[in-house]
Amino acid sequence: MSSQKRIAKELVECTASPPTGITVSLPNDSDVHKWHVVLDGPEGTAYAGGRFGLVVSLPIEYPFKAPAVTFATRIYHPNVTNDSLGSICLGLLKSENWKPSTRLLSVLEAVRNLLAEPQPDDPLEARIADEYRRDRREFDKNARSYVARYAKGPVKFDAPRGEPAAGEREGNGGDGGGASGGRA
């Protein structure tokens, strides 16, 4: 109950004064636990001009449990899995780091920041990270070609994936790491 209230507040916060390059919408008005976010590739980066779909899934326990954020649009990035899952490695989303007072706005800004400044030292895609470090020109070229191929035109959120498991618990092993959960 309180969870809904907080999400509603955050939604207002994100839609009333949307931060640069971030557009939030609800795919289903009756379900505030699933957000669709369109992220504009930051100017001056290889992602400029691209529009990236993000799916934000808020577990029922939100804000006590971290939201799951995945890219619905494929992106060539060291910290996003290069597949249809689009998992993101973001420290503040890891279950052991998540603090209930973290806001979605700062989560989304952190994701956008990741586009401006990839973290090759903490990669999900080691090969891309390697390329980013060693051959920026090649990396930019690849990233741009991904943008041209996937991130132009209307953003699609219905990538082939199932329902993210909301509020998953790990029985035993602590944190699995990176982009915590949310993938199907």
Next chain:
Amino acid sequence: MADDFDNPRDVELSSLSAIYPEIQNPDPHDPYTIALDVPVNPSQAVTVFFPAASDDASPPGASGAGTAGPREQGPVDSHELAHLPSIHLEISLGPRYPVAEPPQITISANPPWLPAETVKRLEEDAPRLWQEMGCDMVGFTYIDHVQQAADDVFGLVSDKGALEVDPKHKIAILDYDIKARRAAFEKGTFGCEICLEPKKGSVCHRMLDCAHVFCVACLQDFYNNAIKEGDIAAVRCLAPNCAKERGKAMSPGRKRKKPRTFINPSELLQIPLDQEVVKRYVTLKYKTELESDKNTIYCPRPWCNGAARSKKHRKPQGLELAEASDDSASEEDDDEDHAEGETKSKPYKPAEDLLAICEECSFAFCSRCTQSWHGEFVRCTPRREKGELTTEELASLEYMKMHTTPCPTCAAPAQKTHGCNHMICYRCQSHFCYLCSAWLDPGNPYQHFNEAPDGRVTGCYMRLWELEMGDGDDVGYGFAGGAGGQVAAHAVPPAAGALPQELIPEIIEPEEEEEAQDARHAAAAQPHEPQADGGQVGIAREGPLVLRIAAHQAAGAGRGGPRARAGAAAPGAVRGGARAARNNQAVGRGGGPQQQAGRGAGGGAQRGGQRGRGGRGGGPPHRQNANNPANPAERAQRRNANNNGRNQEQAGGPAAAAVDPDDPGDGELDPVHEAWVRHFVQLALNDEEDILLEEDSDDDDGDLQAYGRWA
């Protein structure tokens, strides 16, 4: 001039009461005496010393303590106070005031913490100011003067920023401070960062250690839930950056001396949480602490299972912790323990290591043989527990061996359900690698999976995301297996076709894994008959080796395969290696004595989707080979595996090839096999495996084809 008005005293009093509405008139018969409380809230919190109680002998007439500074070396009691009891000011305007007479001032404090000389000096300030003003109305000037003086506690604060006060006023002064703070806090409004609502201070709680404010309802919700779930580590301040700063200070061993991130039980009670919940928190914390210590000895009585007393971890006295304030609880525990130690363990000093006394039931037993205490001169041997395990227990032990990784610090087994291979122990918060159980630096855990600054790599290089969908088939969520495959496969696009095949067995028969696993165990055990036990352990322990081999392969491929597209091909080859190891496993299992043809292979496929590790598997013969070429049992196993046909050879190829360059003296590989292996590596590096498969896939079902494509 004064005569223009009725009475200058009336004028002054009316203007004063306009400025200070809190002015009172203590004596109704004397309208010219006013009283005012001047709060003493120093702009900067003051350290207040309460010298040891021996000072009480000082003349009681001196209302308050001297300002002589720290003359005491003994234990000093100091507190940071932001509010001191206010000063009571009585101003009496005589009939000849203001022309011929200064105002009469009486100053007091309750309790009388203000030193007598300060009181005197303040009182004498009135005539002085009156004179400086040319014998005019001085009321406002004086009150203002006292207020300003109060801001630095009337100059009583010594150079060291400390104020010394007679200890007999300690309780009253501390009380006042707490009340004043609380009042100020309750008056305020705070935005709770959890529910994002503005809340009155009266329903908020300020964290004692870091001063972050949250509303009580949110804190209760969160902590109750965390404690209910047993997630003790989450019981900490909920502000985002708070954890980070404190986390840096947190050591993996979680020493109590370090700045703590967890919340003291007494604070939880203050929030307030239910006593029952706090009790559970204390108990769980104690238990976690015990469990994190490998040296903990448990009571052998089956109905008890309490931990033996130890100096390091003391059993919390539930209620005591609840009642005691802050740190004193642990101190009290200390004392108690010493007392017990004297009465019980001293007589047995020489055998202190052996004698263990259960914390719960006080059973005294020998920590070596776990029999009841037999005195220090009895020779005993550790009891063998192997034989006492039921099959069920054995099975779960076996499962743990296969599907968990022990924490390097506390040995707690962890099973990954999903995510990357950077793990944090649920028990002791150590960071470690799921693949090889290596301890990882909490500051930069991913280094382990990346290239070190000096260019060196570990066996887990680029393997952060192996086993992403969890270890074991009963973990993870949804039909994660397919996704796991996808993750691994995206480097080789054609692999997409493999997914449906891989999913099928999992969907239809989820429990099949058990059987497949059994088959695998059997396969592993069979060639080892002479030393079945040790062999299996060996296999289970060697998980990391396969990883290393796979990592080597990148190098190996670079060296051995001149046609490899050097840079780009290497990572692919690593993946290939891992996958090959997996294949190996699948085949080894399928080839076991209890083989159930399609099922064995199906299980292999199913596992393959989720397991990149392979190393824990039943029979990856080439790895064994590399590690210990002289072991005849393993040789036999390998041969056994080899007999399963070319398809399997092909599958196992890359791993073996990777081994070769590192182990040139290994005569185990027969030339035919070796040729196969080399051929396969070449094909793999050239992405030509599809052709190969078409030739070979006729002697098995499609699952291996799927693998072949990946490899």
